[in-house]
Amino acid sequence: MNLKKISALGLSALLAFSAVGCGSNKSSKEKEITVYTSIESEYIPAYIELFNKKHPDIKLNIIRDSTGVITAKLLAEKDNPQADVIWGLAASSCLILDDEQVLAEYKPKGIEKIDKRFIDTKNSTPHWVGTSLxxxxxxxxxxxxxxxxxxxxxxxxxxxxxxxxxxxxxxxxxxxxxxxxxxxxxxxxxxxxxxxxxxxxxxxxxxxxxxxxxxxxxxxxxxxxxxxxxxxxxxxxxxxxxxxxxxxxxxxxxxWDSEVNALVNKKEIKDDSKIFLDWAISPEAMEAYSINRGLITQEGVNSKVEGYPENVKDRxxxxxxxxxxxxxxxxxxxxxxxxxxxxx
Incomplete structure (x- = not known):
């Protein structure tokens, strides 16, 4: 899907999602983050609703497009980053971004429950963490x-x-x-x-x-x-x-490839970005992903999608x-x- 084709959808989605948390008394600068994602647009509202229940004071601006478009956008903006967080982008793309110093280190809470095969090991502190494949x-x-x-x-x-x-x-x-x-x-x-x-x-x-x-x-x-x-x-x-x-x-x-989350490298990294990344690998978030994804990276969370062969992980x-x-x-x-x- 290219930018022209999703422009109307992207605008309406951005307006809908960015309305989250508008009732906060704190300044929008302190309590607002921009999230770039390639997660399918039909799944995003349910995930955001869960996040908003836990963090109603954080306003999320969601920018959604295909993997290639989001990757190109992040590379084009690397000297003046617009995103705060990457959510659900292909690991193979995030490795490219990391080589270009687009990603910052962050070890989200709960990372010990994630299968180590889907965590960045190139850096001493992870630059990305996988949620599903x-x-x-x-x-x-x-x-x-x-x-x-x-x-x-x-x-x-x-x-x-x-x-x-x-x-x-x-x-x-x-x-x-x-x-x-x-x-x-x-x-x-x-x-x-x-x-x-x-x-x-x-x-x-x-x-x-x-x-x-x-x-x-x-x-x-x-x-x-x-x-x-x-x-x-x-x-x-x-x-x-x-x-x-x-x-x-x-x-x-x-x-296969893995969907991963990452913190964007910029001069001012907001605490709310880290709060979002903590939530994005929480058991609650992983259970939500499992409704739409076949293989989840968190131990003990099994997919709710039916029809997979029994030996799928072995293949x-x-x-x-x-x-x-x-x-x-x-x-x-x-x-x-x-x-x-x-x-x-």
């Missing part, structure tokens, strides 16, 4: 398949079959964290040469590339095409109320987030050169 799946509209007399794939490798020509939509990795997750995990699992050959072949079957990580799954559910590549939790949640949609956990193991590929961050620009540039003209 997601991986790529295929969503299939079974009714569309019956109409077109096409069977659903069982693997990403199946997607190069000629019967799927014009039947696939996936996220653009330049703007979507999910898109980059898919592309980078193919490269890591197949090797560079084989992965680009695979993407050349799948490109022949692609209907379009879109800027939102959730859009392919949503448009597949409504029958705009047979197949969408997207996020595990999004597909399973839509599947629950859309029986025509089937979530396919591929034969290949799953490439996550061994991933190098640093490699994803270091190679992001190169991979996206190559992908754009090859396929970018087909992106919407």
């Amino acid at each position: 997601w991986f790529g799946v295929i969503s299939a509209n079974i009714e569309e398949g019956k109409t077109k007399n096409i069977t659903a794939p069982e693997s990403f490798a199946d997607l190069i079959k000629p019967e799927y020509k014009g039947q696939i939509v996936m996220p653009n990795p330049g703007s979507s964290g999910t898109g980059y997750l898919l592309v980078s995990s193919w490269i890591r699992s197949m090797g560079e040469e084989s992965a680009w050959k695979f993407m050349d072949d799948i490109h022949k079957n692609m209907k379009s590339y879109v800027h939102s990580g959730s859009a392919p799954t949503k448009s597949t559910a409504t029958g705009e095409q047979f197949l969408g590549l997207g996020m595990d939790f999004e597909s399973l949640k839509l599947q629950k109320n859309n029986p025509q949609l089937k979530t396919i956990f591929t034969k290949e193991d799953f490439g 996550l590929i061994k991933l190098d987030l640093s490699w994803m961050a270091e190679n992001r620009t190169r991979i996206i540039n190559e992908w754009t050169k090859r396929y970018g003209s087909s992106s919407k």
Whole structure:
């Protein structure tokens, strides 16, 4: 999703969320923070309502966009930061931001309950902390398949079959964290040469590339095409109320990324920013995330999303987030050169 497409939504969302806590007697400067996020817009109001119950005097200005757009915005503003907090951005993006000194150190309360695999270990005091992770799946509209007399794939490798020509939509990795997750995990699992050959072949079957990580799954559910590549939790949640949609956990193991929170590095760091980051990994917040996410980083919090294979955690590929961050620009540039003209 690009800025033009979400401008009206972003403005209305900002107005709605920034109204929180307006009744405080303290100055707005002291009790107001700006939060940049790529969490899906439909989930944010419920989370903010929970935060406001605990901290009604803190006003939150929420700026929401896709992973690529938020990352680019933070990099562009690094010499004059506008955000106070990053909430729910891809870890692979936050590693890039950290290399550019966009992030500040902060060890939020309750960090000892978070799986250590999803906490920054590069710095002596963490610069980011993970809350959940997601991986790529295929969503299939079974009714569309019956109409077109096409069977659903069982693997990403199946997607190069000629019967799927014009039947696939996936996220653009330049703007979507999910898109980059898919592309980078193919490269890591197949090797560079084989992965680009695979993407050349799948490109022949692609209907379009879109800027939102959730859009392919949503448009597949409504029958705009047979197949969408997207996020595990999004597909399973839509599947629950859309029986025509089937979530396919591929034969290949799953490439993944983590949603993380971070404090923005700036001259004046507000105490309220740290209060928000403490809340954002609290048991209350984690339970709220578990309604919409499949894998939660806090010990003892299990997902409420139904439909995952029992061995899902064992099938996550061994991933190098640093490699994803270091190679992001190169991979996206190559992908754009090859396929970018087909992106919407």
